[in-house]
Amino acid sequence: MGVTTKDSHKQHISQQFNAELSELKNHLLVMGGVVEKQVSEAVEALVKGDGGLADSVLNRDEDVNRLELMIDEECTQVIAKRQPTASDLRLVMSVAKMVSDLERMGDEASKVAKMALKLSEEGEAPRGYVEVRHMGENVSRMVRDALDCFARFDTEKAIAVIKEDKSVDNEYRTATRSLVTFMMEDPRSISRILSVMWVLRALERIGDHACNIAEHVIYMVKGKDVRHISVELAEKAIEGRR
Template identity: 60%
Template sequence: MDITSDTHSKHISRQFNQELEELKTHLMAMGGLVEKQVQDAVFALLEGDTRLAEQVRDNDRQVNDLQLQIDDECTRVLARRQPAASDLRLVLAVIRATSDLERIGDEASKIARNAMLLGENGSAVRGLVEVRHISEHVRKMLRDALTAFARFDTDLAMQVVREDELVDDEYSSAMRSLMTFMMEDSRSITSVLSVMWVLRALERVGDHADNLAEYVVYLVKGLDIRHSDTDDLEPKVLKKP
């Protein structure tokens, strides 16, 4: 049976209801933090703001602390409530999601470190147009994946899954362009390599957003769609009850 956003508020135990709601609330708070980390890291790179880049790097500890807090809350729920069915899927989905959010925070830190290197260099940088474009794409994926999780929206989740393929294509195209430019101008190698690392980090953010969307499908439908073909899955995932 599919579940909805209010399924976990119908337990006899009011305390259990509250614990499950807190898990979702804290996960959304962590999601908001890592989303801002990515946004600030990209802004720091595009604007040459090394101070903001340092702040992003330093704030990574907050993301790590939130993951530990949420994991501890999930462990307590599993031990004390022994949840079953959709409740168990929610707890497992939250545990998986926090891991991906923590890794997105790590990718934001990588972007920030490269922003600091490029800012110290001070010369014109090739590839910022590609960074801006792909960053907007993956940030939307992340935002939509978090919204899908909050609303238990499998339609939006599947949209995120489809978008990941487009990001992969954009990433490959940008990397080919930068490789060509680097071979034509050896003086640009250092700065272009930094931009390529940033693009790689952004592509990984898209992968983790895709994972979050897959957890939504698992949570709502009970289907594990990892390593599955999107076209084959859509009729089953999007089928209304």
Template identity: 60%
Template sequence: MRELTTDHISQQFNSELETLRQHFLTMGGVVENQVADAIHALLESDGPLAEEVKAKDATVNQLDGIIDEECTRILAKRQPAATDLRMILSISKAVGELERMGDEAKKIADHALKLIQEGESPRGYVEISRIGQMVTRMVRESLDAYARLDIDLAVSVAKADRSVDLEYKTAIRSLITYMMEDPRSISRVFNVIWVLRSLERIGDHSRHLCQHLVYLINGVNVRHVSTEELDQVAQDDKKA
């Protein structure tokens, strides 16, 4: 595993940085489960599991608050520089992405409960399953990249978002056509469309998570670069 942390004279500082990192990964694990469970609850019409997903939002918000306080305290008390500063700034931004992923998972759970209430499996479940698999993999691998400080994996996840976007656009076009042919399906299919929208946004947040990691590792802001430029950043990191 790559190592970026500095061996400080103050062991307390080392401990504070490691605690911050562990809290971030813990929050990531909760969100990863939340996303996977929300998709499973919808596809399997599992109401109790959907309620569990919604309940986990409180845990995510609590961890978000804890990490925000830790980042603020370290910045004020330690005045970190270089890699330490990038780590704190990166985690501070990445936590926001995780919190928004959790919000989208909660939305999926809400729509799952509505669809379960209607008692009919509408069109779009195949698309939800396919895009859901792609997105849950992105979430898992983005967190793995953070845990291992793996820039190659981070770049791979960021690039995978393009495939999710293409699948999403194709699915939306198909569902809109279906609603036009059968107006009675509009209410049900709109719930599916909102689920697909949440999945697409979770993919975006996974990509942003990986972009924050690239910044942590080499200090380069890649939020607005092309896929080719992103590949070049990874290649440059290997040469460094």
């Protein structure tokens, strides 16, 4: 009969801990996949006037909330049972923060879906759909890239996501100015244009949350908190320079 040594016991615990961390990471990516689909389909529902697709986006919100609660509980259990340190602790803490960002992305996607239902019932598509489609594509790519840099622990791609957020912010401001001008020229369009502006605002916020995830990835991998600093300083941080 084999003898269980102290070292083999440690190895067993380590393997089990690694499996728990891997499961935590995979569950976050599953939640991210659901949210990514919500975002892209919400934009498609709006642009195409597809009420059925909009309903599908809204129904999926329950799945996002369920995954949020499950992952939050897993993070709590890992901290309580394993008392992780260093990079393991950063992983767990980062996942806990990313879950919150993903849940808020889902909320914003639901807002877009609700507006898609409202506008599809009103009939003719208002001005601004070109901007919505373009900004929606950019934001969807940001979400996908943010999840990818988490999956790969890729800090360079995380920096690229942060840079893309600046581009989306500029696009939002430009589109908003254009729509305000159009409302001034045609007061009859004000109500519908305001609805489109709310959609653009929701998309801009989704981009902000994708940027947050990228910042969490940099902290998780490098131990550097790059929130509230410039992109240039963030790049220096991941290169180990000051």
